[in-house]
Amino acid sequence: VGDIHGNLRQLQLLWTALTTRLGEDELHKSAVIFLGDYCDRGPNTKGAIDFLLRLRDERSAHPESGGTFFCAGNHDFAMAAYLGKLPVQSFSPGLDLDATKPPEYKSGYWPFSIEGGMHYLGRRWGGSQMYDASETFRSYGVEMTMKESDREKLCNAVPEDHKDFLASLSWVHEQELGHFHDENAEDISISHVICVHAGLVPDRSLNEQLDALRNRDLSADILYE
Numbered sequence: 001v002g003d004i005h006g007n008l009r010q011l012q013l014l015w016t017a018l019t020t021r022l023g024e025d026e027l028h029k030s031a032v033i034f035l036g037d038y039c040d041r042g043p044n045t046k047g048a049i050d051f052l053l054r055l056r057d058e059r060s061a062h063p064e065s066g067g068t069f070f071c072a073g074n075h076d077f078a079m080a081a082y083l084g085k086l087p088v089q090s091f092s093p094g095l096d097l098d099a100t101k102p103p104e105y106k107s108g109y110w111p112f113s114i115e116g117g118m119h120y121l122g123r124r125w126g127g128s129q130m131y132d133a134s135e136t137f138r139s140y141g142v143e144m145t146m147k148e149s150d151r152e153k154l155c156n157a158v159p160e161d162h163k164d165f166l167a168s169l170s171w172v173h174e175q176e177l178g179h180f181h182d183e184n185a186e187d188i189s190i191s192h193v194i195c196v197h198a199g200l201v202p203d204r205s206l207n208e209q210l211d212a213l214r215n216r217d218l219s220a221d222i223l224y225e
Helices: 008-022 024-029 045-060 074-083 120-127 134-139 149-157 160-168 206-215
Strands: 032-034 068-070 173-181 189-195
Touching: 008 024, 008 045, 045 068, 045 134, 045 160, 074 120, 074 149, 074 160, 120 149
Parallel strands: 032 068
Antiparallel strands: 173 189
């Protein structure tokens, strides 16, 4: 399931449709993988994340749960960066988050200093309309003005479990399928799938990309080639 973008009602309808089609028991046993972009654009990011957290907890309590998995999208990464909750496992102690801003960019980002710096995607998220983040702010009861005070207001308004959710997001999920066979393609048998938000780069090393994604390694060279 990809690109919810704060659309709680559509998410609820989708889940109802899945339940109707598969049945509750089969859906409980199924692995459900969300591919990211939970926030922005739509009117109710807060409600959508609340729904996903309840869904995760309810499914994890089921004895035959197939699991519920969440990957990060670029919108989620940017929101997390703005809140100081980057979904990373590791990065070089010498990595300067503020240095992720291309030096030629002089505007269109949140320019204020914070301790530890901020990844450029977070600065773009909170200081421009590139991500349509104003709806996310509004869903938490904060108006987005792109002023210095915005960040403190939003940090205070976003519940801790939402911050933890953003910080916990995976960059890749790999799902074993057993031996799935497509009856419409006789020569194709799939044993597992690799799930990411926006694809892998075909002319770069797959193993190096996967290592960086699995480790959520912000300093991995392959991410910047």
